[in-house]
Amino acid sequence: MGDEMTAEDKLMLMRCQLQLQKAQVENAIVIAKTKLRQRDREVVKKVVSTPLNRRKKRTIWVRKWLARRPDLGQYAWLMDELKKEDAKGFCNFLRMGCQIYQEILTRIEHRIKPKKSKYRKPLTAGIKLAITLRYLASGDSYHSLMYAFRVAHNTISKVIRQVCDAILVEFADEPIPCPEMPDEWKNIAKHFGDRWQLHNCVGALDGKHIAIQCPRRGGSLYYNYKGYHTIILMALVDADYKFIWAEVGSNGSAGDAQVFNNSELKEAIDKGVLGLPDPEPLPNDDKPMLFYISADDAFALNKWL
Numbered sequence: 001m002g003d004e005m006t007a008e009d010k011l012m013l014m015r016c017q018l019q020l021q022k023a024q025v026e027n028a029i030v031i032a033k034t035k036l037r038q039r040d041r042e043v044v045k046k047v048v049s050t051p052l053n054r055r056k057k058r059t060i061w062v063r064k065w066l067a068r069r070p071d072l073g074q075y076a077w078l079m080d081e082l083k084k085e086d087a088k089g090f091c092n093f094l095r096m097g098c099q100i101y102q103e104i105l106t107r108i109e110h111r112i113k114p115k116k117s118k119y120r121k122p123l124t125a126g127i128k129l130a131i132t133l134r135y136l137a138s139g140d141s142y143h144s145l146m147y148a149f150r151v152a153h154n155t156i157s158k159v160i161r162q163v164c165d166a167i168l169v170e171f172a173d174e175p176i177p178c179p180e181m182p183d184e185w186k187n188i189a190k191h192f193g194d195r196w197q198l199h200n201c202v203g204a205l206d207g208k209h210i211a212i213q214c215p216r217r218g219g220s221l222y223y224n225y226k227g228y229h230t231i232i233l234m235a236l237v238d239a240d241y242k243f244i245w246a247e248v249g250s251n252g253s254a255g256d257a258q259v260f261n262n263s264e265l266k267e268a269i270d271k272g273v274l275g276l277p278d279p280e281p282l283p284n285d286d287k288p289m290l291f292y293i294s295a296d297d298a299f300a301l302n303k304w305l
Contacts, residue, residue, distance in 0.1 A: 063152075065150065066150050066151070066152060068150065069149070069150035069151065072150065073127075073148075073149050073150040073151075074130075074148045074149050075126065075127040075130050075131075075149055078093075079093070079130060083098050093134070093137075094130065094133045094134060094137055095133070095136075095137040096133065101129070101130075101133070104129065104167070105125060105126055105129050107170050107171075108125070108129070108163070108166040108167060108170050109125040111166035111169065111170065112125045112128050112129070112162055112163055112166050113125055114128075123151065123155070123159065127149065127151070128159045128162070128163050129163055130149070131145055131149050131151065131156055131159055131160065131163075132159065132160050132163040132164060134148075134149075135156075135160055139211075142154075142156045142157055176243045176244065176245060176246055177244075178244055178245045179202075179244065179275065180274075180275045181275050182275055182276065182277035182278070183277075184275075185202045185275065185276055185277055185291060186277050188202050188203065188238045188239065188244070189201055189202050189277075189291055191238065191239040191240070192238070192239045193283075194239075195239045195240075196239060198294060199282050199283055200280065200282060200289055200290070200291045200292060201291075201292060201293070201294050202276065202291050202292065202293060203236040203237060203238060203244050203245075203293050203294070204236070204237050204238075204293070204294045204295070205234075205235070205236050205260070205293050205294065205295040205299065205305075206234075206235065206256070206295060206296065207232050207233065207234045207235075207256035207259060207260075207298075208232070208233040208234075208235070209224055209226060209230035209231075209232060209233075209252055210230055210231050210232070210233055210248075211228055211229070211230055212229050212230060212231055212252075213229065214229040215229075220253060221251045221252075221253055222251050222252045222253065223252060223253055224252035224253060229252060230252030231248065231249055231250065231251065231252060232248070232249075232250040232251070232252060232254065232256070232259050233246065233247075233248045234246065234247045234248070234250065234256065234259050234260060234263060235247075236265065236293065245265050247259070247263050247264070247265070250262075255298065256298040256299065257298055257299050257300060260299060269304060276291050276304070277291055279291070290303055290304055291304070292304045292305060293305050
């Protein structure tokens with residue numbers, strides 16, 4: 001009977017066994033954590049020692065067909081031909097005449113003048129402006145412009161930003177001249193009548209959706225009915241398509257009428273401070289008619305619209 005264990009002894013033995021097992025488990029956890037830390041250090045060391053930003057070695061310095069740009073690119077032969085033989089074609093190609101193109105080039109040339117390089121001949125200011133204007137006029141992709149002008153697409157992406165910044169800085173102090181006096185509006189109306197047979201018309205109004213990348217956290221604010229993200233350019237133009245008034249930046253989800261109703265132009269018309277002339281009869285008529293703006297059915301019909 002003396003060798004038999006009491007209940008208290010058995011309970012004590014079980015506690016010791018549990019403590020031993022617990023200690024073994026904790027020891028195993030410590031060993032596992034140590035191994036994980038060591039492995040993590042090795043991984044981090046390997047990642048740090050590997051240059052992530054190391055550029056791939058160039059296989060081609062300049063593609064051969066790009067190097068033929070001075071002889072075969074659109075700027076070298078097409079624009080020169082259009083300039084000499086087809087003024088209307090030049091205007092259609094860049095959406096501006098040769099004279100205006102040369103004026104812009106003269107004014108911003110010092111801002112986009114290329115830096116000399118001993119490795120290759122840099123792009124001239126003229127081809128930079130031509131690429132940018134063609135991009136703005138047609139909306140072609142960088143790759144499409146690359147094959148047309150024989151300039152690499154990654155270079156084009158930098159050129160367009162540079163030229164746009166230069167134009168903005170150079171022309172920032174020259175706002176669009178919106179007429180303020182009745183005689184100025186009458187001159188516009190006369191030109192509309194002579195060219196388009198729209199008598200007493202003082203401007204054509206419409207909105208243009210300009211595609212953009214969706215701003216961060218923009219949601220559907222800039223998502224338009226055409227299925228992409230845009231901002232809206234609302235413009236009033238004369239008989240020669242020249243801007244009289246413009247407002248840009250409204251979110252693409254808004255309609256043209258909504259943008260116009262919230263604009264300064266609409267407010268000025270409602271308050272009667274736009275300077276529109278008094279009603280005058282149409283040709284071969286004796287009943288006075290208000291001067292008006294021409295627009296499509298996206299806008300609400302009005303006495304002056």
